[in-house]
Every structure is written in structure tokens, then in C-alpha cells.
Amino acid sequence: MWVVGIIALPLLAIGVSVFFLGVSRKVTARIQRRYGPPLYQPVIDVVKLLAQEEHVSHGMVFDAGMVLALGGSLATVLFIPVGGLHPLSAGGDLLVILYLMLLPPLGLALAAGAAENPNASIGVSRKLILALGYEVPFLLALLAVMTQEGTTSLVAIAEAQQPSVLEWGLVRAPLSALAVALVLPAMLGLRPFDMATAPQEIASGTLVEFGGKYLVLAALQGALHTYIVIALFVDLFLGGGANVLTFLAKMGVVFFGGLLINAVYPRVRIGQALRFCWKWPTLLALLGLVVVMVMGR
Amino acid sequence: MEIAVLLSVALLGAMAVYVAGRFSARGRNALAVLVALAVMVGVALLYGRGVRMAYYRLPILDATLVLRSNPLAWFFAMAVAAIGFFSILFSLEYMKGHARLGFYYAAMLVVNGAMLGIVLSGDLISLYVFWEIMSWTTYLVISYRGGRAVAAGLKYMVMSIIGSCAMLLAIVSVYVHCGTLEIAALAEPMQSASTGFALFILLMFAIGFGIKNAVMPLHTWLPDAHSEAVSPFSAVLSGILVRMGMYGFVLIMYGVLGLGLLARFGSGVLSFGYLFAWVGALTIVIPTFTALLQDDSKRLLAWHGVGQGGYMILGIAMATPLGIAGGIFHTLNHCIYIALLFLVAGAVEYRTGGIRDLNQLGGLAKRMPVTFVGGLAGICGLIGVPLTNGFASKWLIYKALIADGHPFLAFAALVGTWGTILSVYKFQHNTFLGQLPERYKDVKEVPFVMQLPILLLTAAILVFGIFPGIPLGAIGAIQRSLGLEALRVGAFSVPPEVGELNTITILAAVAGGCLVPYILFRLCRRSRTVAQADTYGAGAYAPADRYQYSARFYDRAYAVIEPYVRDRVDAFYYWLVEKSEGVFEAARHLYGGNVNTYALYIMLFLALILAVGFGWGL
Secondary structure (H helix, E strand, O other), X not given: OHHHHHHHHXXXXXXXXXXXXXXXXXXXXXXXXXXXXXXXXXXXXXXXXHOOOOEEEOOHHHHHHHHHHHXXXXXXXXXXXXXXXXXXXXXXXXXXXXXXXXXXXXXXHHHHHHOOOHHHHHHXXXXXXXXXHHHHHHHHHHHHHHHHHOOOOHHHHHHHOOOOHHHOHHHHOHHHHHHHHHHHHHHHOOOOOOHHHOXXXXXXXXXXXXXXXXXXXXXXXXXXXXXXXXXXXXXXXXOOOOOHHHHHHHHHHHHHHHHHHHHHOOOOOHHHHHHHHHOHHHHHHHHHHHHHHHHHO | OHHHHHHHHHHHHHHHHHHHHHHOHHHHHHHHHHHHHHHHHHHHHOOOOOEEEEEEEEOOOOEEEEEEEOHHHHHHHHHHHHHHHHHHHHHHHHOOOOOOHHHHHHHHHHHHHHHHHXXXXXXXXXXXXXXHHHHHHHHHHHHHHOOHHHHXXXXXXXXXXXXXXXXXXXXXXXXXXXXXXXXXXXXXXXHOOOHHHHHHHHHHHHHHHHHHOOOOOOOOHHHHHXXXXXXXXXXXXXXXXXXXXXXXXXXXXXXXXXXXXXXXXXXXXHOHHHHHHHHHHHHHHHHHHHHHOOOEHHHHHHHHHHHHHHHHHHHHHHOOHHHHHHHHHHHHHHHHHHHHHHHHHHHHHHHHOOOOEXXXXXXXXXXXXXXXXXXXXXXXXHXXXXXXXXXXXXXXXXXXXXXXXXXXXXXXXXXXXXXXHHHHHHHHHHHHOOOOOHHHOOOOOOOHHHHHHHHHHHHHHHHHHHOOHHHHHHHHHHHHHOOOOOOOOOOOEOOOOOOOEEHHHHHHHHHHHHHHHHHHXXXXXXXXXXXXXXXXXXXXXOOOOOOOOOXXXXXXXXXXXXHHXXXXXXXXXXXXXXXXXXXXXXXXXXXXOOHHHHHHXXXXXXXXXXXXXXXXXX
């Protein structure tokens, strides 16, 4: 079971996240009344980019940064329980996951900084400011959940929600769930919070220098990031999953909601995003934590 | 006996270095390295041995002066000796060509010797004497460069003296109450002390140690002193000297007063532990976000020196095995990575002609790869990225806070980490990444003696990050020697009842995770490496020399944060100084020089005393 999980989880994560990529293009196209590319378009893109004749690098830091970015994402995936699969949960709790999630952006930022493209630096700067914004409500919400369940183990938190819908984090800690839901587009880098990779404005920011296999690694990392954030949300607030399939179904619903928002909103400026994150979501999360503490006594 | 020899070597060695400097520069350098190395070996040999030695009997106070070693003392002594050795090694090249080098090396060694004296002192008089030696020599080294450094040194000195006065008051009170000054013998008589008296003792010591440890709002000396001192000394200053305050806190809180007495200081939200923890939380958040606004590389690091102190305070304030272990462990980890980062900043300074302004650097990663890796390891440790030492200790502290039911304190600690991420990434990016300015095209890596401390400290960060059990074993011994419950821990994991953390699992996951993209990477065609300037500009190409995105790197965040993190405390102190100068000036007029006036003052004073005395009697 243990070995199966270690092999199955990353494969599942890559499969699901690439499928999500395909879905996102299709759904966005349908909302915009276009036909859109086929669902397997991302696979075609990956194969095409990997087989490209020339890949351009900016040196050691550039290469190592990209390997670390995708490697960090794959490592994080192993610690997040999906249904009954949680092979490494005894080796790391929610705090470990939270910090493992720093590795991919660190790798990406190093790779982006290896070239002297100011657009990449602007992208990293925006990404970090945005993260500072959404982490405040996110951390408050996490602490509310951890305090409520009296544990820092994500597996225990997910299992505590198993009995019925009434035990879901969404029901037991509604303010925290709402706060995280509000910053979820920011965490996923969806519009209106896609300023870090704004294509028309700063030539895709951090991604500007990547082509060929580098772009594949970056795209896979981005897709896995989506998977990780949504899986965390499902484990924390939507009751985890009795088995892998229900878990993935819940993930699909959350992702679809994000896509709808992404398709219709315009991009805001980074300052506005920071102020937004520190206003309503933070207030809600703060209130949620106070409620949890008062109820706990 | 060994301790006396060790301290003599440390302090007399410093004198010998000064004398040797009069004859030969080469001999002086060799001797300085030798003394630092000998001290390090000597301390290492003390491991696991409880030694006690009475070296002098004070005729006036009927007190015996004692040197002793125990797990707590050894732990700090080892850190002092190691950081001292590394900074001396680094100085060899870094300080080349500076004036008065004999004085510099001697003073560095005296500071080290004094710190060893503090931790190895078995009684409060010796501790106080060594504390003063340390403070004064530190002042000399800080102001060594002259100019702005003198003002920074003076600020440090004034605050140090205030701390020393508070400490002296506490020592005298303790002596009057307990009749002894030997630290090991204090615990018993203190238990019978009234709560008010014990709290007074604790607070007086807390002022002394708090100023040294730069706890808010006693931190204002630190940013100036750290950035103005020469870099190898900044490493000592921020790495370990400041943490003498932590040694003091652990010693007084758990060595002298003990858990029983601490529990008597109030209860619930008004208990000493809880308020102290909030002081720690404030010390994390405000300085860390202040660091975000700094453009001077060493000043940025200095603010983190203040901020990380908050994590240590949070840990020991929790008074649980997890918290205390986390707090002490973080002290050691901080010592390693902040020393490394100051050495990295120093190496950059050395090669770029003293540039500390982060807006003027950039792209040095390719020119100084070893320094770059050192900086990367340092910032990862400071952030607490998994597999670096800072992660293990921060994890213990977060866990202690959450397990004890303090989510808001945990929130302060976690948000502080995000402030840290932003500011240290700026440090790394603006120095090593992005565009390399034209004038640094020919910059070379620093010489090997400067690389060596950087490499060793980098290795320490990884070793303690992957095997946190090694230092935590020594910390367990400290907890047992203080009569506390020790944190049980394996070489790389904590037991299941404590929590889920296994660094080997994490290492395997990250290594395995990186293997997949690496294989994918190698299966494709080799990539062509292009010049750094060969970039995609979407039709607007970056100009050749100066187009680094670094000035006000987080501009939009500054606009939101800046109004809240002004250093009002410092401004208040300056206001206080200005006003008290006025008062002193007025007081000066009382002394007119006329004997008759003085006689009048004396008469008036006596009359006042009599009046008060009669009033009291009635």
C-alpha cells in the first residue's frame, strides 16, 4: 500500500493536473463562445516542446532551479492525502506541507533570476507580494482548523470530516472556509489575480525566458501547483474523500468554480490585490479563528 | 582547572596577538588563528563533563568565585568558539590593508574570551565582570572603523550600561536575599522568596538580557551597530554575542527560578510566560517587516537578527519541553545561518569595493558561485525551508504554540516567516541574480580562506537540517540538567506522540521528486547556453549596462506596510535623550560654585529628610 501510494500519487497528480489544463482551455473557450482546442491539447504541447530541436539555457542556476521547481512540487504531492492514499503522512504534517510548498516557487525564482530579464524579476516580485497577501488569511484559517481539530496532521483533519457532511470543515468552520475560498483564485494565480504571469503586460513574468523542455517543466509545475492547492482545500474544508474518486470529483468542482471566475474577471493591480487580501478575507479568517477559540473553551 | 586554562588561553592569547602584531603581521595572523582554534578544541574537549572550580575567594563579600561547565554552558561555549574561529579565519583576507590590525584581532579574541567567561561563570560576580568586559570590548570593535560607526557604538554602549545597571541591581538583591552568589546554589533559597521579589529579580535580569538580546522595545541599538561594524564582527555580533541574552534568559528562568516559581507569576493571559511570549511575537513581526524595507544588505540582515530573536523568546516562554527545545535549538541555528549571511555580505563587500547598497549590485551568481551557494543556504535556513536547520527549530516552535493552544502567537510566528521570505529573497536576488552591472564584469570569487568558513557553515546548515537529532540530543541534556522534562527525539524524527516530522522522509521525497524532472531533462537534447543578456524583451530590449529591477523591489507592498513599521521606539529614545539633556542643563545651573548656596542645599535636604521622617513616624 505504502509503495503503491508513492508511485501512484505523483502519476495521479500529473494526470489530473494535465487533464485540468485541458479542461480549463476548453471551458474558457466555451464561455467566450469559441470552440476551443481538444482536451488532450496540453499533451500535444508537452510532446512538441520536449522534442524541440533546440533548448536555450542561461546556465547552471537556470537548469537547477527548474529541476528543483518541479521536484519540489512532486515531493509536496506525496505528503497530501488523497482519499485513502497518504504514503508519507507520518513523515510530515500540515506545517511541513506548508513549507515544502516554498520549494517550487524558490526554484522558479532562481531560474527566472538567472537571466537578466527585468520582466522575470517583476513577475517574481509580484508573485511574492501576492503570496504575502493571501498567506495572511490562509494561515489564519489553517490555524483555526488546526486548533479546532487539536492536531497539525492533515490526515487526521481529513479523517475527522469523514462521518457526514455536517462534519466538513465548510460547516464546522464556515468563516475560515469562506476566507480561503475568497483567496483561492490568488493562490491559484487565476484572474483577477494573475498579475505575476500577466502575458500581455510583462511577457508572462517569471516564465518569460523558458522555452522547450524548460517550458514543459514550468508548465507541469504550474499544473501541479493547481492540484496541490485544490487538494489542500478539499482536505481542509470539503471533507477529504472516502476514496480517490470522490476526492477527485470534489477537486473538479472547486477547479470549475475557479475557471468561471477566471474567465469573466479582468486583472487587478498588485496593490489592489494586496489590499483586498488583507481586508475581507483576513477579517473573515480572524473572526473564524476567534469563534473557534471561544467555542473551544 | 581546564576551564581556567581555557579562559587564560583565550584572554592571554589575545594580549599575545597584540604584542605579536608589533613585530610581524604574518606571525600575528597565525597566532590569532591558533588561539581561536585552540579555544575551539578546548571547549570541544569539555563535552559531557560537569566541571566546577573555585578560583578566587572575595575577601569582602564572603563569596567564592567559581567557574563551571554544564550542558547549557557547553552548548553556548561551543557556538561562541566556533563562530569566533570562523570569523577570525574570514578576517585574514577581509581585513587585509586595514589600519590597527593588532588591536582588531586582540579585541576580537577578547570578545570571544569574555563570552566564554560569561557562559562558564559559576557565580553572578564573575558573570557580571565578564559581561562588562564583553560590552566594552564590543564597543571598541564596533567603533573601530570610525565615522558613523562611533555613533552606532555609542548608542550600543549607552543601552548596554542601562542593562548592566539593572543587572547589578538584581545581583545585589539576590545576594542580600540568598547570602550566596553561586548560581547553582541560588535555586533553593529563591524558592522561599516572595512572588513580588522573584518577579522583580526576573524583570531586572530581563532588562539586562533583553537589551543584549535586542527584544522589542529594547532593540534600537542593534541595526546601527550590526551594519556599521566590520562584517566578520557583524557575524559574531549577530550570531552569538546578542544571544548571550538568550543564555541569560534560560539560566535565570529555568536554572535559578524554575518552573514552579515561574508558574506563580500570574495566571492565564496575565501570566509572565504569556506576556513574555507576546513580547516575542512583537519582536518577530515588526522587525521582520522593517527588514523588508531596507536597502542596505547588512542592515537588512541586522533587522532579521532582531526578528529571529522573537522566535527564541516564543519558544522558551512556552515552558513546555517542545518550546524550550525549539527556542534553544533556534538560537544555535540562527547563530549558524546569520553568521553565514553576514560573511556572504562581507564577501560581496570585499569584491565590489565595499558596496552594501542592494540597489547597486546584481548578477553576481556567475562570478561568485561559492558565495552565491552560501547565501542561498543562509536564506533558506533563515526562512526555514525544509532540510535546512531553521526549519527543524521553527517547526518545534510552531508545534509548541499550536499544541499549547496559542494560535495567535503561532500566527505571528508564521506571518513573520512570510516577511522573512520576501526580504531575504530581495537580498539574494538583488545581490546575485538579474543583470550583472558592467563594472563588476571582472569580479572574481573570494580567496579560499574566505570561502572556507562559508562552506563549513553551509554544511552545518544542511547537516543540522537533515539530522536535527544531533543538536537536539545536546539540548535534551540541557533540559535534564535544568531539571526539566527533555524532548524525546531520534536522529531525524520526533516520536509520533509529539508530531509528524521525519527529515529523512522529506529528504527522500525531495530527492526522488527532483530525480524525475532531472531524468526528463537529460532525455531531451542538450540545451545551448546563451549569454545572460540574450533575453526575450517582447520588442523592448533591456539596455546593456543598468537595467536591474531592484530599487523598491516590493513597491506596492511598501505602500501598504511602510506607515506601520516606522521605528517609533528609536524616535522616542532620541526624544528622551534630547529632553533629558535639557533637564541636565537646568540642573547644572544649581551648581553656581558658591559654597553658601551648597550649604543651603544641604540644610534644605536635611530638613526634607526630617520632615519625611516625622511624617512617617506619625
